[in-house]
Amino acid sequence: MIGSDKSSIHDLALFGGARLFDTPRPIGQLAAPDVEDYLALVREAFKSGQLSAHGPLEQQLEAELSVYHGVRHCIALANAGLGLMMLVKHFAQERQGEVIMPAFTFRGLPHFVQWAGQMPRFCDVDRHSHTLDPVSAKRAINDRTTSIMSVCNFNSPGDIDGLCQLADEHNLPLIFDSVYAVGCTYRGKKLGGFGAAEVYSLHATKLLNGFEGGYIATDNDELADILRRLRDGTSNGTSLPEPALNARLNELHAAMGLLSLRRIDTIIAGNRKRFDSYLRSIGRVPSLSLVTYPDDTREESNYEMAVLDIDKSFPLSRNQLMNLVRAEGLAISAYYSPALHLSEHCPIGYKVEPLPTTECLAGRYLQLPVGELVSTSDIDQIGELLGFVYEHGSAISERLCEQGIK
Amino acid sequence: MIGSDKSSIHDLALFGGARLFDTPRPIGQLAAPDVEDYLALVREAFKSGQLSAHGPLEQQLEAELSVYHGVRHCIALANAGLGLMMLVKHFAQERQGEVIMPAFTFRGLPHFVQWAGQMPRFCDVDRHSHTLDPVSAKRAINDRTTSIMSVCNFNSPGDIDGLCQLADEHNLPLIFDSVYAVGCTYRGKKLGGFGAAEVYSLHATKLLNGFEGGYIATDNDELADILRRLRDGTSNGTSLPEPALNARLNELHAAMGLLSLRRIDTIIAGNRKRFDSYLRSIGRVPSLSLVTYPDDTREESNYEMAVLDIDKSFPLSRNQLMNLVRAEGLAISAYYSPALHLSEHCPIGYKVEPLPTTECLAGRYLQLPVGELVSTSDIDQIGELLGFVYEHGSAISERLCEQGIK
16 A cells, blocks of 8 residues: 555556545745735835835845845846846847757747847757756857857756856857756855856746746846846936846845745755655665755755656656656656757757757656645655556556557 | 925925925826735735736636726736737747837837847827827838837827728738727727737736736737747647747736726726816916817726926926926926937937927927826825916026026
8 A cells, every 4th residue: 555545556546546645746846935924025015115116125135135146246037037038138249149058958948049039059968967068069159159058957057167168268158047056056156156147036936936036146247237227128318238128026026035035044954854755765666766966065955856767677658657646646747858959949940950968868857746835744655656656567557558648 | 385385486396495295296007906905815825826827816817807808818918018029029920020110109119129029110100199100100111011019198099990901901910009098998999909919018107007017908819829828938739939938927916906907997087086186287377288188978098197298388498397396206207208219219220210290299298297196186286386387487497507407
């Protein structure tokens, strides 16, 4: 018997049994402060009367984020995607070119790059860090390249030194999408000030929950000034170098973001505890493991995600396993899959070249439930469920194939 | 003696006297529901747990807006600018062309058009409605034109029939920026379903206050489906016709927007009462008048703005008057000024042609304080202040010139 009451494969939800979880367990952080603390801040904001345009809470959030990341500027935004659009467009300087980026990453990125008038140029990633491989990036640089965009993943910020060196050599701006790396370090230094700028998210599913929102971190005073003006859509009587946006973060979001930032250590500690539970509970299941965090006492991680690595020896395909456990109430999803250059997010007419590491990684992983809505007891049950699936693997696989799930 | 205590020009705030208003009176609507009603809705939203992705309040808002406008679809957005960007880009169909638009309008529009990969093509406006003149628009249409964007102003939606006919003749999509026309009618029919789509704002300064936000209204099912997918950034496994955005409206905004929509009649009635006060109080001042609303019982208006028309016979220049009354605590600003083709919002390298009506109108108007934070007593005082300025016009003008304000 596993979970609450599964003793045979007929007890699996996909085969007609009861679901393991009544309400779906999410794969995003969804960490929230006490609702009354939040409402109290909003009540104050209503009193101040300045709710949407660079209000006191937004200013406070920008200041506290700057201290947290150890950077001169954090520019609060309506969302991270708009930040990436602004940076890519700014660095393109009216040119229509290409942005070097990994193919193993968030599906929104090629869209944002195109909004900025550029084409993505998909490159391969490093097999261990899953981040933009400087060798692949170097090979893709050409006269049309306008910037390099690297993504710092939950498990590693990647070869930042290698990418900085490459960007310097070619005199190209280097942008980091650090959405999954709040609180993480590179060579002992907290992320925030690397490259020309780093972009972060305040979406509810991320480590810092501002409901939605994002921010750009940079140490460059001039860039920060331009970005603020582009964000606000106000020119103050002088021409802007490129089209502006309306991308401010209002007080409702800033209030939530502030409360989130002030309990970030608690959030990370909870993540760590849950990840340790996963290590124990998944560790008992053959052919399954977790993508790990840096095993180096000088580095800090945020333990934001739990990503399951499915070995070929596991009796079910990833797709079979995903369908099976989704039916049990785990809102899991394939991690960074399909690879962007082979997906519907690849621009029409893009000349696709093989990216072996990306293609291999894109077939391996599943994102497991995480965050404050998932208990360690849930995680124990998830481990037991996966163990049960492994044990009865061939019977389950056969039954799934009969249902057309391969 | 006017206002509280002004008996000589030395009592004017710019010349060292006390300000007429302690706190600046705004030019935006800033209509808010009872804060506790709002917080109660947010508390419920927290309980539902679905705060950012197409939650129940957002769905309810879309439904109620559709009923209000009498259209099949209202697509809620993070802001109106993103809606314009999506529409312009969609209708350009991968082409890089020009968008026909008025030069006498909101400074953000040419920026949004450029984000959509298009160049603005500035046209002249009608002298009475202040909206895109079909004759000027017709003259500007060429092979590169990808869409026509007209702006419905607070005082008139413009020649919608004429523009529809022009768009039909040239097989061009027609977009209306109806941000200032919530609740207004054209030939007795409420705005919402005209052209290919209309774009509205939920910014706090607009009639419907969702803090921020916006929506697209359309009767076109296919277009609505595409816009929702572009807004959400989710492809559901099929390619999107163009790059997607992250532009959803979350529950914090939807809650506010709903409460606002449910009291729209009260908001408009308050606007009307204040506008009537302005008519009385400004009516006593020679050389000053207000831009009026349609004098036609079949048409409805929202009385959202009070725009002062300054005749050449007024003893102060507009700039002088603006500086003088700003110092008294009126957060007034020049209306749609400078004309876009002559402003810093005109794209670099744009071939500027004269647009006589636009250039004339752009020099005439001042936006006066409006909305629920302005009382009818405030408006009486504003009228008295303007009368006082008229009476002592030559002395004030002389003094301002001495201060270098012309």
